Amino acid sequence: MYLKCFRAMFSAVRLFLKSPRVLLMLLLVWAALLTAVYLFASTREATISQLLLTLILTIAAPALFFVLQAVSVTYADDRPVVQVRQIAIDCLKLIVVSLPVIGFTLVVIHGLNKVHSHLTLATTLRYLLIAVVAPMLAIQLWIVTTNSGLRASIRKLRVVLSRTFAPQSMFVYACGFVIFAVIPFLLLQIGFPIEHPWIELSVLLLRLVASALLILLGWVTTVGAITILNRTDSSQTSL
Secondary structure, eight states: OHHHHHHHHHHHHHHHHHOHHHHHHHHHHHHHHHHHHHHHHHOOTTSHHHHHHHHHHHHHHHHHHHHHHHHHHHGGGTSOOOOHHHHHHHHHHHHHHHHHHHHHHHHHHHHHHTOOSOHHHHHHHHHHIIIIIHHHHHHHHHHHHHHHOHHHHHHTHHHHHHHHTOHHHHHHHHHHHIIIIIHHHHHHHOOOOOSOHHHHHHHHHHHHHHHHHHHHHHHHHHHHHHHHHHHHHHHHHHO
């Protein structure tokens, strides 16, 4: 199993770096997404122009997020990802299929917030749901929806659930989590004193850029590796 997972991860990284168009598209989308999130967080709702900007960013940030996910699934599935129309269609599909996951997550979190007797257990379950269960379930739904359509995601819900918690999917996600979450967090949190302000600023910018690139690389290749594993399993099952 481990060898199969490592092969899938290596293939995902290779495909990610193989196509300059895909790489450029992902970098541009990721940069636009980060910019939209930053502007949304820093814009004050005081004037009409700022309210309009906030409204635009409220629409743009989720749209860019799902563009990123659509490309992450498609690039590893041996299909062209530069067709704007197809990307737009895939984004709409991913938004629709993600709504139940978001709703379920919010309902469970709301229920866990009302638990006061076992705070440690409730907090642990809350973090597991947000950081592991919901993303892994969403990835599987994105893969099935992109490849087979919305109806297939409903018909194959049992398969989606079984693949979500399959050992190989969990192992790939755990490896990717180290790259797109743990290492960037440590890179931003762990610092050391520097006497020269310009050097300190340069190091800070370097850490921010490295963290952003690691998040992009780790997440995209994780989704790509799981896509490759699903395709391999489907082809073996059909045989």
